Amino acid sequence: MSAILVQAPGLFTTVQDLGREGFGPIGVSASGAADPMSLRIGNRLVGNPDGVAALEMTLVGGAFRFERAAVIAVTGSDFGPSLDGVALPMWTSIEIREGGTVKFGASRSGARAYLCIRGGIAVEPFLGSASTHVLSGLGGFEGRALRKGDRVKLGAANSPFRKSALSPKALESLQPRKVIRVTDGPQSDWFAESSRKALCGNTFRISEQSNRMGIRLEGPPIQLEASREMITEGVSLGAIQVPPSGHPIILFVEQQTTGGYPKIANVISADVHSLGQFRPRDEIRFERVEMSEARSLLIQQEALLASRELIQE
Amino acid sequence: MRKSIASEPQFRAASDQSLLVYLGEEIALENHQRVLKLLRLLQSEPIDGIRNLHPAYSSLLIKFDPLRLDHDELQSKLIPYLGRLDREPLPAPREVEIPVCYGGEFGPDLTDVAQMHGMTAAQVIELHSSPIYVVYFLGFAPGFGYLGGLPAALPSARLETPRAKVPQGSVGIGGNQTGVYPFSTPGGWRLIGRTPVAMFRRDANPMSLLQIGDHVRFRAISEGEFTDLAGR
Numbered sequence: 324m325s326a327i328l329v330q331a332p333g334l335f336t337t338v339q340d341l342g343r344e345g346f347g348p349i350g351v352s353a354s355g356a357a358d359p360m361s362l363r364i365g366n367r368l369v370g371n372p373d374g375v376a377a378l379e380m381t382l383v384g385g386a387f388r389f390e391r392a393a394v395i396a397v398t399g400s401d402f403g404p405s406l407d408g409v410a411l412p413m414w415t416s417i418e419i420r421e422g423g424t425v426k427f428g429a430s431r432s433g434a435r436a437y438l439c440i441r442g443g444i445a446v447e448p449f450l451g452s453a454s455t456h457v458l459s460g461l462g463g464f465e466g467r468a469l470r471k472g473d474r475v476k477l478g479a480a481n482s483p484f485r486k487s488a489l490s491p492k493a494l495e496s497l498q499p500r501k502v503i504r505v506t507d508g509p510q511s512d513w514f515a516e517s518s519r520k521a522l523c524g525n526t527f528r529i530s531e532q533s534n535r536m537g538i539r540l541e542g543p544p545i546q547l548e549a550s551r552e553m554i555t556e557g558v559s560l561g562a563i564q565v566p567p568s569g570h571p572i573i574l575f576v577e578q579q580t581t582g583g584y585p586k587i588a589n590v591i592s593a594d595v596h597s598l599g600q601f602r603p604r605d606e607i608r609f610e611r612v613e614m615s616e617a618r619s620l621l622i623q624q625e626a627l628l629a630s631r632e633l634i635q636e
Numbered sequence: 637m638r639k640s641i642a643s644e645p646q647f648r649a650a651s652d653q654s655l656l657v658y659l660g661e662e663i664a665l666e667n668h669q670r671v672l673k674l675l676r677l678l679q680s681e682p683i684d685g686i687r688n689l690h691p692a693y694s695s696l697l698i699k700f701d702p703l704r705l706d707h708d709e710l711q712s713k714l715i716p717y718l719g720r721l722d723r724e725p726l727p728a729p730r731e732v733e734i735p736v737c738y739g740g741e742f743g744p745d746l747t748d749v750a751q752m753h754g755m756t757a758a759q760v761i762e763l764h765s766s767p768i769y770v771v772y773f774l775g776f777a778p779g780f781g782y783l784g785g786l787p788a789a790l791p792s793a794r795l796e797t798p799r800a801k802v803p804q805g806s807v808g809i810g811g812n813q814t815g816v817y818p819f820s821t822p823g824g825w826r827l828i829g830r831t832p833v834a835m836f837r838r839d840a841n842p843m844s845l846l847q848i849g850d851h852v853r854f855r856a857i858s859e860g861e862f863t864d865l866a867g868r
Contacts, residue, residue, distance in 0.1 A: 344687040
């Protein structure tokens with residue numbers, strides 16, 4: 324069985340695909356890539372379907388030795404990738420000979436980089452997905468982040484493959500945003516007008532406590548208009564919940580499925596991938612949009628992903 | 637605010653890809669049963685474009701594919717389902733017994749909870765293990781059941797500072813809720829005991845020991861029995 328050998332795991336490297344939907348009734352959230360856009364494009368560059376499992380690296384990447392020849396693409400943030408000591412371009416497919424070592428360093432831009440490999444990472448699916456759910460230790464590679472010495476199996480690839488690269492124009496329009504667009508949350512009207520304005524007027528800082536479950540924000544606290552009793556309810560990806568401290572938490576990919584804090588706003592679907600690229604201490608701002616605009620922004624984004632101009636051969 | 641009569645369902649957009657359906661305004665068995673009925677109907681007769689369902693006490697969050705549905709379309713597709721809730725039967729609940737070793741290192745907050753209510757630890761154990769609880773829903777983490785039916789004498793304020801790591805299997809009380817932590821997670825509930833039984837196992841079918849709607853009873857066991865059961 325062909326595999327890659329983890330020579331160095333990096334800070335926090337997990338197997339991720341596009342997650343598992345449909346298990347909210349047993350308390351299991353979708354999980355999946357923190358920057359699904361980068362995963363999808365990486366997979367296309369190596370001739371995989373969008374949702375094939377890849378390695379998601381966080382802030383500092385690892386070193387991986389290929390036990391067989393492979394085709395890879397590196398997407399997401401720039402972790403200074405190299406192949407046997409020679410710098411590698413990103414957002415393009417690269418052929419690797421047997422024995423080649425791909426190495427990453429510390430991020431030079433955002434929080435996450437993806438190593439996508441033709442055929443994908445082969446792990447036993449848990450509830451239909453290869454994604455690692457770190458909190459419960461389920462899915463992915465033994466339910467955990469990779470460690471030195473792990474041998475991660477590669478899947479087989481049968482379809483024909485042609486070398487390709489993301490078009491510079493598409494790369495530019497898919498750059499992660501620093502101003503995140505939000506729609507009203509289900510409890511927006513529990514907050515004073517001034518609090519809602521504060522969310523979109525102030526600059527917040529990403530806390531060191533942030534992870535794939537939740538992105539914690541530091542900044543001027545957001546006040547509830549009046550203390551009201553909240554009954555725990557289902558929560559959505561990107562919900563901006565405000566606990567009594569007033570410091571908002573954005574529920575992220577490995578979110579809890581239900582929660583008891585009021586939600587002032589919700590990140591739009593088209594901007595979720597940008598959330599995955601914020602690093603601790605980065606600044607983040609919010610801009611309110613109507614539901615209809617959120618929807619058309621997503622439609623535009625998907626149209627770009629479906630367009631022939633996305634990838635050049 | 638507090639109404640016990642079954643009111644008309646309320647809809648609220650939670651995000652551009654999710655809709656909250658409120659089937660009541662309080663934590664009550666009747667509201668739970670309406671949530672469960674809607675969940676079961678949507679599972680047995682799925683609506684195209686729905687991706688996920690997050691049931692809770694008196695609401696259901698529906699996550700959908702925003703490229704295939706919008707809130708208004710989904711809402712109108714839900715109307716016939718909602719119209720059937722009153723006559724939709726529910727199956728007899730499953731009965732689940734959870735053995736719990738109360739107190740000691742397994743239940744570090746048991747004496748605090750007893751003091752809070754002016755009881756002895758034994759009285760807390762007796763009270764906690766006497767009712768039949770209902771699994772109102774699973775949420776927070778995989779297999780975590782929110783149980784309704786905590787005796788009126790036991791509600792206990794959450795810890796001011798949540799624990800960073802609650803041991804797997806811990807049984808806790810948080811406000812008027814009680815439940816078992818299936819995994820070692822952060823948690824702010826007061827821990828009164830621990831079960832040796834796995835609450836979530838990927839090699840079990842179903843994976844989650846508890847399912848929404850189940851009836852649950854806690855049975856007090858000794859440390860010896862805990863060790864025996866844990867070894868199995």
